[in-house]
Amino acid sequence: MNLQNRTVLVTGGGGFMGSHLCEALLHSGANVRVIDNFASGRPDNLADIIERLELVKGSVADEKKVQLACRGVDAVVHTAFPMAMRERSLDTDVMVDYLAGLFNLLKETIANNALFVYISSIAVYGNQQYVPVDENHPLEPVMLHGAMKLAGECLCRTLAHSHGLKAVILRAADIYGPKNTRVCVPVRYLINALAGQPLRVFGSGRQSRTYTYVDDFVQAVLGVLVTPEAVGKVFNIAGEQVVSMYELAELVKEVTGSNSSIVLEENVASDDRRLEIDGSLARQALQLTQPVSMREGLTKTRDWLLQVPGFYQEG
């Protein structure tokens, strides 16, 4: 798929991943359409490009809006996900809205004979049983949002069999960067370091993650859109660098030049998990360039934070 004049719908286009993706798609010559209810996405995230894209305001759970948004599309990238699903509380409406939205999108993708790019998550793996976690790792999610992502994967695979859906599943590792909706740990540390506040590391500080800079995620999605062989496949999307929470705190201090202290705090909920994700399959199959280093990603995120001091309004 050449992206010149191709029409791509980005669900949750006003969100963190979605808005970065819209910028890159426009840059590649695609026609970009967005559907977003701005529950967690922000119109401001699209401020620079709003005049160059088509915006459908509304929820993907609204079948009529989805039909409108999908008319004539070549591809749908489903990044929308309800933040409330990450909470421990069990809200039927949130769960239902998510699945209804996914189902509506799948139906319209099939009706338009388009490509569906499903943004799943490494949360589908649950507790890692070996490292690094590749795409063949058992799927045993331990949190609701992982279960819902997995239910969505299952729907994609089945409709590929039963209704000829063309789908690619991307399991995103922890993505960070400018416009992060959730204040994930790298962003939290940057904010604290820039404010001269202590960086709080829970537990031993040895627990680690494969943090992935948002540009690498975007590059992977674009790779999928121009790689017909990707259809029907599942890929982890992850950086190459695994970093412990303690190393991350030290790196943030370096990048910000802060003299914040690093404080180890006991926390029963933390553990020494080494969440090392193997993203090599996607890098090879989608011909991706070398992932952004943690130092570079943190530097770019720092620069953005300095430009938008009020983005996270918190105490």
Add this chain to the structure above:
Amino acid sequence: MNLQNRTVLVTGGGGFMGSHLCEALLHSGANVRVIDNFASGRPDNLADIIERLELVKGSVADEKKVQLACRGVDAVVHTAFPMAMRERSLDTDVMVDYLAGLFNLLKETIANNALFVYISSIAVYGNQQYVPVDENHPLEPVMLHGAMKLAGECLCRTLAHSHGLKAVILRAADIYGPKNTRVCVPVRYLINALAGQPLRVFGSGRQSRTYTYVDDFVQAVLGVLVTPEAVGKVFNIAGEQVVSMYELAELVKEVTGSNSSIVLEENVASDDRRLEIDGSLARQALQLTQPVSMREGLTKTRDWLLQVPGFYQEG
């Protein structure tokens, strides 16, 4: 769990599997509660026992009704399933109702610290990759209802991790017997044979199934309810006898004494699949008796059909 004075909620209690289960539970001394919207279930199925059970008329998608139905229960057996999900058309409302219902039930089961018995299906396996299909077979459903059953299994497992849900998953093979809602092949052949009509066998007639008499299904559910070690486990529920469509037609002729002809008909949709399901794990773990033979099950179903000539109003 001793069933004397235990309270068990049966969703879809007015349906085929549900109504048989209610009878057996009452016989075992349990207090039985039913929730059913009678979309495909029939009040008549409960006629003989209606005064001995508590009935909540309504859909499990109605959270208030589910709260009412689950108050003080010791176990919930979720047999309700929308017939419309078996069709090829993709209806968002049907899908949403099923998952909302499941989610409501899971929440209330957790709130009541009860046991959840999830009636799944061998449809979660998709095309068999080896025979007999045991519980470790890959999960790659090829039809929507299999995908939804699998999504439900996934929710059960995850909520066991995250919220302490006690759940048992039963993957039912093709169940047949009196009160069958769907006119499955054994029932279809019995009806035709009793009417002296030809028994139509599609394709080669070599395709086979592990048909399972409804009493064996009921016995397995009761086994789960009295076997604490079953919590967290997954079991196939299937008879021991694999029968080809041609053999089934011959057996039906014997059982009915009919002189109907057996007609082989070409059908592009049929295949030579040998859907052999391994139900031995459940038989061992739940200490089940020898499954009902195909001959005996067909005989009992024949006797019932002769008693209720108007049950299936068809041309």
